[in-house]
Amino acid sequence: AQSVAQPEDQVNVAEGNPLTVKCTYSVSGNPYLFWYVQYPNRGLQFLLKYITGDNLVKGSYGFEAEFNKSQTSFHLKKPSALVSDSALYFCAVRTIYNQGGKLIFGQGTELSVKP
Amino acid sequence: GAVVSQHPSWVICKSGTSVKIECRSLDFQATTMFWYRQFPKQSLMLMATSNEGSKATYEQGVEKDKFLINHASLTLSTLTVTSAHPEDSSFYICSARDRTGASSGNTIYFGEGSWLTVV
Numbered sequence: 001a002q003s004v005a006q007p008e009d010q011v012n013v014a015e016g017n018p019l020t021v022k023c024t025y026s027v028s029g030n031p032y033l034f035w036y037v038q039y040p041n042r043g044l045q046f047l048l049k050y051i052t053g054d055n056l057v058k059g060s061y062g063f064e065a066e067f068n069k070s071q072t073s074f075h076l077k078k079p080s081a082l083v084s085d086s087a088l089y090f091c092a093v094r095t096i097y098n099q100g101g102k103l104i105f106g107q108g109t110e111l112s113v114k115p
Numbered sequence: 116g117a118v119v120s121q122h123p124s125w126v127i128c129k130s131g132t133s134v135k136i137e138c139r140s141l142d143f144q145a146t147t148m149f150w151y152r153q154f155p156k157q158s159l160m161l162m163a164t165s166n167e168g169s170k171a172t173y174e175q176g177v178e179k180d181k182f183l184i185n186h187a188s189l190t191l192s193t194l195t196v197t198s199a200h201p202e203d204s205s206f207y208i209c210s211a212r213d214r215t216g217a218s219s220g221n222t223i224y225f226g227e228g229s230w231l232t233v234v
Binding site: 034036041042043044045046049088090102103105106107108110 | 119121149156157158159161164206208210222223224225226227228230
């Protein structure tokens with residue numbers, strides 16, 4: 001069965017410090033990996049994705065993520081956190097076997113950036 | 116990026132009535148759309164996969180007669196909550212995949228969500 005794990009319910013970071021939001025996955029076959037951000041009472045905004053190619057993926061708002069096949073991880077990172085980055089972050093995975101692109105989501109990590 | 120529009124953003128209805136939520140892909144065609152339900156500060160729970168021109172595929176435990184899905188065109192899917200009860204109150208989010216846009220690759224875009232409150 002396919003699954004995604006985000007081991008931290010909450011991550012607290014001081015503004016200006018680097019941040020990491022962790023994600024590990026379990027799939028059969030090659031994964032397509034995604035990060036989305038959700039602000040309160042809003043839908044999900046796409047941040048970045050890994051499909052193939054370079055393991056380091058750069059996305060929106062200065063975020064990046066590194067695909068690590070041996071560790072089955074896709075951690076989200078940002079060199080310098082902003083207060084406005086505070087939100088709920090979701091990691092998601094699919095494979096070519098998922099009907100029409102069905103995504104499997106992690107449970108979400110709430111990022112809190114304090115000034 | 117591609118835009119997916121949901122309407123209404125907020126809706127309050129009386130118990131026993133039905134309410135319809137629309138999901139539109141504004142600048143791309145989506146043969147497949149997905150409907151999710153989300154409780155506060157929790158992950159998204161996939162309810163069903165909506166396929167243009169055919170029946171929706173429901174996830175285990177989701178009542179297809181209660182959550183009616185219609186995907187009548189390549190840009191519109193609707194979710195109708197029939198005979199709504201207070202326990203149906205939730206945040207409903209749709210998503211759509213642009214299969215024709217080469218630049219979007221395999222990205223799935225989400226609507227802004229619809230808050231349903233059943234009183």
